[in-house]
Amino acid sequence: MTDARRGSASRRTTTAIAVAVVAVVGVTAGVALVVGATGTGNGANPRDAAVAGSSAADLPPSTLEDFACARASKVFTGEPPLPDEAEQQEIVEAVEARGWTWVRHVATTALGVVALVDDPDGDADHTVDEADERARELRRLGVAHVSEWDPSGVDVGLDAAAQARQVVQWRLDPVVRELRRKTRGLAGDAGLALWHAAGAVLVQWKAPVPAEVEALAGIRPDGVRVVVEPVPYSQADVDAAQHRLRSWLRRSGRDHAWTSASACADGSGIVVGMEPPLEDRSALQAELAEAAGMPVLVVPEEAPVPAVMLVPTPGS
Incomplete structure (x- = not known):
């Protein structure tokens, strides 16, 4: 979180x-x-x-x-269940069974399976082109997100698990920007928080929460969940x-x-x-x-x- x-x-x-x-x-x-x-x-x-x-x-x-x-927040009191956990685990095992040396890490997350692959160019931009054959192979197996492995991350505390969480955060960041844009100017804002384990963004709002803010709650087409929590103070x-x-x-x-x-x-x-x-x-x-x-x-x-x-x- x-x-x-x-x-x-x-x-x-x-x-x-x-x-x-x-x-x-x-x-x-x-x-x-x-x-x-x-x-x-x-x-x-x-x-x-x-x-x-x-x-x-x-x-x-x-x-x-x-x-x-x-x-x-009370929203964060429990570990959320992983969506399609059994299916995601099967995808992880299928990728590992291929023995691809260029796959450095593969993990289940709240937004689907994440795979980290070697960067052949050394450009450290962490993006993998949609036309990249490696990404296409992984997506055929059901991998949701393919990103480049950053070998220098280990030196600053970003191990494989942390880099997979970072991929989830990259999917949450644009949602945060969109939520801020949609709620700009509305009275009662109490802040936002990222919930990586749930693939969710928490919106806190002073009660009573206006209808236009309540309408933001739910699971979006990109799989990110928006949680709206009423709080006493803005x-x-x-x-x-x-x-x-x-x-x-x-x-x-x-x-x-x-x-x-x-x-x-x-x-x-x-x-x-x-x-x-x-x-x-x-x-x-x-x-x-x-x-x-x-x-x-x-x-x-x-x-x-x-x-x-x-x-x-x-x-x-």
């Missing part, structure tokens, strides 16, 4: 500037001197416009105490809540203690990192939820380590 999902995560960043005289042979050795460290605010640009939403005071008494802030709600939270932290003199703020994966609120120790987390959560206007989960999180920049001196 790839979370291309919920947008801006606010993070307090700390930058330390260090001036150093870099020692080389024949040059007097120097020392690094830290000049200063300053907090520069969050790394995102939340919209300043307030978005109407529930106040934490309006939530049921048990809501804040029980709030867990899911780190994954990305605009979350951005506005982050902005209100930052303002409240500054006014209350606690801006130095927070480290990050981001949306819960199920659109139910936000999770806020605060420097430990947290003496009364329940009370702090209630305060932050009231300030943000939505449920907040507080977690202990250390502040970012200051970055040190070495500036070489002339002649170094």
